[in-house]
Amino acid sequence: MEIRELEVKELHTVANWLFHMNEQDDHYVAWMASDPNEIFEQIWTLTQFKEPLAYVGWEGEEIIGFLGILPFFEQKLCRLLGPFASKGHEKVIDRLWDKASLTAQLHFDVVKVACFASNEPLISFVERHEFELYNIERTLAVHKSVYEASDEKHQSIVDIHMEDYGSLDKLHPSAAYYTTNEMLNFSQEDGNHIWGYLQNGDLAGYIYLETIIPDLEGEICFVNVSPSHRSSGIGSALIHHALQYAFYALDLDVVTISVRTQNQQAEELYKQFGFRTINTIHAYQKTTKPATNYYH
Numbered sequence: 689m690e691i692r693e694l695e696v697k698e699l700h701t702v703a704n705w706l707f708h709m710n711e712q713d714d715h716y717v718a719w720m721a722s723d724p725n726e727i728f729e730q731i732w733t734l735t736q737f738k739e740p741l742a743y744v745g746w747e748g749e750e751i752i753g754f755l756g757i758l759p760f761f762e763q764k765l766c767r768l769l770g771p772f773a774s775k776g777h778e779k780v781i782d783r784l785w786d787k788a789s790l791t792a793q794l795h796f797d798v799v800k801v802a803c804f805a806s807n808e809p810l811i812s813f814v815e816r817h818e819f820e821l822y823n824i825e826r827t828l829a830v831h832k833s834v835y836e837a838s839d840e841k842h843q844s845i846v847d848i849h850m851e852d853y854g855s856l857d858k859l860h861p862s863a864a865y866y867t868t869n870e871m872l873n874f875s876q877e878d879g880n881h882i883w884g885y886l887q888n889g890d891l892a893g894y895i896y897l898e899t900i901i902p903d904l905e906g907e908i909c910f911v912n913v914s915p916s917h918r919s920s921g922i923g924s925a926l927i928h929h930a931l932q933y934a935f936y937a938l939d940l941d942v943v944t945i946s947v948r949t950q951n952q953q954a955e956e957l958y959k960q961f962g963f964r965t966i967n968t969i970h971a972y973q974k975t976t977k978p979a980t981n982y983y984h
Contacts, residue, residue: 689752691783694742696735702744703728705751709772717810718802718969719758719767719865722900730769731756739795743787745773745780753780755788759795760867766792767865768801771813778809785817793976802971811970819972824949828963831942832935835962838928845929848875848882848894855891856884859912866909871896879906879938883929885913885922892917895926897934897943906934908945927961 694702707724709715721727734741734756745753756769768788771781792799801819803810848856850872857868866874875882879899884891893913899906908930913922934940945963947955 689777689780689783690746691743691753691780691787692746693740694731694735694744694754694756696732698744699728699732699735700724702751702754703731706731706754706769706772709754709774713804713967714806714808715772716804716807717768717770717772718971720769730758734758739791740787741791742769743784745777745784747777752777753784755781755784757788757791761795762867763863764796765798765800766796768799771810773809778812781809781813782816785813796976798973798975800971800973802969804967805970814972814974817974819974821970822973823971825946825969825971826949826955826965827944827946827967827969828955828958829942829944829966830931830958830962830964832940835931835935837932837936840925840928842885842925842929844886845883845925846886848872848884848891852884852891856882856894859891859894859914860910861912864910871910874898878902881930881933883926885926887917887922893922893926895930897930899938899940900944903939904941906938906940906943908943911945923957924960927958931961 703724706720706727710717710720721730731742741759742756743754744751753771753773755771758767758769760766771784773781801810801814805811853868853872856872860868860871871882874880875896879902880897882894882896885893895911896909897906898909908927911923911926931943934943945958947958
């Protein structure tokens with residue numbers, strides 16, 4: 689067994705391996721991209737830093753494990769892409785963490801990882817290394833065949849652009865997995881869109897839809913309404929707008945959305961649109977010693 693830093697010449701091979709691993713529920717890790725090309729771009733980014741942010745486990749010419757560190761330097765936190773281990777090679781997980789944890793401890797105060805409960809090797813890993821469970825989140829899905837479109841038109845719903853950063857940033861949660869700037873940048877890609885709801889000229893809520901698989905699957909990544917405008921129908925209007933665009937403009941077959949298990953009110957709202965639970969993600973975090981020589 690050999691553990692070494694991810695090299696650019698290995699990106700295609702590693703991306704394809706990760707794609708096949710992550711599409712299996714018993715290996716699934718959140719925050720990994722959805723197709724080989726997106727995974728390639730995601731892990732390529734990890735090779736562009738001075739610090740090592742991705743490690744690959746090898747048995748001869750065979751990949752047996754991977755662990756990447758998705759950095760959020762401003763927030764001093766990182767999310768783990770992995771650790772992954774092929775069947776029969778679970779021991780590589782701790783070897784990968786031994787390497788990656790040095791970087792994590794130096795640059796980040798918090799390390800996060802999330803997966804399905806069926807990912808037993810990863811669940812065992814977080815228990816051994818004393819990560820704490822901080823969130824359980826359900827993923828719900830609605831199919832085009834069961835969605836009932838709304839006839840109501842809302843002239844208050846508008847497109848959101850980069851120049852709307854200030855008002856959008858006030859509504860967007862600071863701990864979200866995309867920053868406001870990242871979300872705006874991603875919204876420029878084909879199949880992605882942000883809409884806002886204006887109330888008396890002010891942004892009262894927004895929704896971000898992202899295409900995961902063209903012509904097949906999309907995800908409502910964020911829907912947020914300002915506290916002073918909640919329970920006024922704004923969230924419902926935004927969800928209807930996003931679903932109608934997804935199903936009838938993008939011709940997607942299914943749209944997913946995630947909700948914390950504690951947020952029963954939101955879950956009940958989503959179920960009114962035909963959303964049904966398809967899986968549950970467990971999220972863990974570990975606090976490291978604050979870095980004394982933090983830099984980037």
